[in-house]
Amino acid sequence: MNDQVKNRYCNLPKMPEREFAVPVGPMRMEAILIMAKKWVNGTVLKYAFFERDNFFTTLTDNTGNQTKVFWRGTDEEKQAVRNAFAKWKSLQIGLEFEETEDILDSIIRIGFAKGEGSWSYVGRDCWDIPKEQRTMNFGWDIVSEEDTILHEIGHAMGFPHEHQNPKAGIVWDEEAVYNSLAGPPNFWSRDKTFHNIIRKIAPDEVQGSSWDPNSIMHYPFGPNMILSPEEFQEGLSPEDGLSDRDIAWVKQFYPKLDxxxxxxxxxxxxxxxxxxxxxxxxxxxxxxxxxxxxxxxxxxxxxxxxxxxxxxxxxxxxxxxxxxxxxxxxxxxxxxxxxxxxxxxxxxxxxxxxxxxxxxxx
Missing domain, CATH: 2.60.120.1050 (Jelly Rolls)
Incomplete structure (x- = not known):
């Protein structure tokens, strides 16, 4: 896999920050925020694929010409997503995944709009998205990219980006990061790069007391983007698949129900x-x-x-x-x-x- 393919990144949608109507102490706030986007264990997460031609995004180029980008995927892409759901479920967790043909009956609604990036809303944020809209998208051919699919399903289960864990201690060469992401294959604005990479998530939202550079929720990074830890100055490439800590954490939050x-x-x-x-x-x-x-x-x-x-x-x-x-x-x-x-x-x-x-x- 070449570096350009490897470094196509998930682009999380922005959601409003949680606000509290009453004074909430730090311990109570931490307990709420770490669980806020997680599902009640035992939830049946029904997912559906957009199939019809009336689901699309209209893109307008610099000359005013409009192009329809359809949300439907190929049979091979849909099967790859089914396989990734099955891989998470094989860990004997309490969440259930069930495919439905009824978009209105689904919680996770999946599109394959090419060129719009791969992304997912995080956990229970899916409830707030209108039923005719996607909660997950795959913006490139993911048939042979299982890690991309596992990553987006991880978001749908309520897990954030691991490289934004403040406990990682990552110090970025920020201009190098902005310049890298402004070019191919991502073509991100500075705001989008800040939101998805440089921004640290709140400590209250972090799972565990340490950083997992091999997490499925971690991006790979090329050389000269990280200033410290020094060992990652030449690049950081998480191992393929789910890490040991990914497996431990999903089992902790969603233990198998009897x-x-x-x-x-x-x-x-x-x-x-x-x-x-x-x-x-x-x-x-x-x-x-x-x-x-x-x-x-x-x-x-x-x-x-x-x-x-x-x-x-x-x-x-x-x-x-x-x-x-x-x-x-x-x-x-x-x-x-x-x-x-x-x-x-x-x-x-x-x-x-x-x-x-x-x-x-x-």
């Missing part, structure tokens, strides 16, 4: 939530009547709560609530059907005291 360990929740009975930050409680509820039910957490804590219905052994998302950084508790009110089985997944960001907290359905 439905046999789920707790049964009864109406008007409080279930104690005894979790450490990042932990998750999984509950099953089968109503004995059809009516509107309220599911609510109680206590001083930040949580995200998701309600799903079990349909043909698959959990189908119904509703969710995230109370992190707010002076309230997660609550979902929904009409539930007698005899049907529902799952309630609650993931803890932060708990302000050692006392017990709980959840109740009524």
């Amino acid at each position: 439905r046999r360990t789920f707790l049964e929740l009864k109406a008007f009975h409080s279930e104690i939530i005894s979790l450490a930050a990042g932990g998750q409680i999984n509950l099953e509820f089968t109503p004995d009547e059809t009516r509107n039910f309220t599911i609510r957490t109680f206590g001083a804590m930040d949580t995200v709560m998701v309600l799903s219905e079990v349909m043909e052994n698959e959990s189908v998302y119904i509703a969710g609530d995230d109370d992190s950084g707010e002076d309230r508790n997660s609550v979902i009110t929904q009409k539930l059907i007698k005899g049907k089985k529902y799952l309630i997944n609650i993931r803890l960001y932060y708990k302000t005291s050692a006392g017990d907290t709980c959840v109740m359905v009524y």
Whole structure:
């Protein structure tokens, strides 16, 4: 693979920075930010490919001529993406990946618009993207570039760029970086280069206490772009595939779920939530009547709560609530059907005291 092909970089879309409506202390903020874009474990991430000719980007050149760049991909490209989802899933993680032909039913919506770069929204940011828009794009032929696909799926699962980890201690030759990215194959503006390379992500968003230069979420870099650490002045090339730490971290955030360990929740009975930050409680509820039910957490804590219905052994998302950084508790009110089985997944960001907290359905 030549250097120009190797150094085609992922271009993350910009999203607004998280703002808090109430004062949030540093420990609470760190706990919230590291989990903010992660999914509740057990989420079924449905993905779909844009197939029809009415999905495209219109590009205008310097003379005013317009060209349509279609979002559909080849059968070979789509199969390569399926294979990469299967590789992440083979790690025995709790997230599920399921292909659907219905764009409106999907969370991850994948295009193959050539020349627009490869990119993905990060984790739960996908929820905020209109259904007719892409949440992931592959801007060059990725049939033989498995690492590119694994990288973008890593973003979709909620993982940021590793080379922007402030714990890396990378000191850039900034002008060299800007000049390199301004040319082929990326042709990036200074603003885009800053956002994707030079900008350090907040320490609160970093997984772990160290830097992993072999992470699938790390770019390769050519010589004379890094001033220090000195060992990388002649270039940095992550090893192919998922690193040991990639595997450890995805298993930590999304451990394999065993439905046999789920707790049964009864109406008007409080279930104690005894979790450490990042932990998750999984509950099953089968109503004995059809009516509107309220599911609510109680206590001083930040949580995200998701309600799903079990349909043909698959959990189908119904509703969710995230109370992190707010002076309230997660609550979902929904009409539930007698005899049907529902799952309630609650993931803890932060708990302000050692006392017990709980959840109740009524």
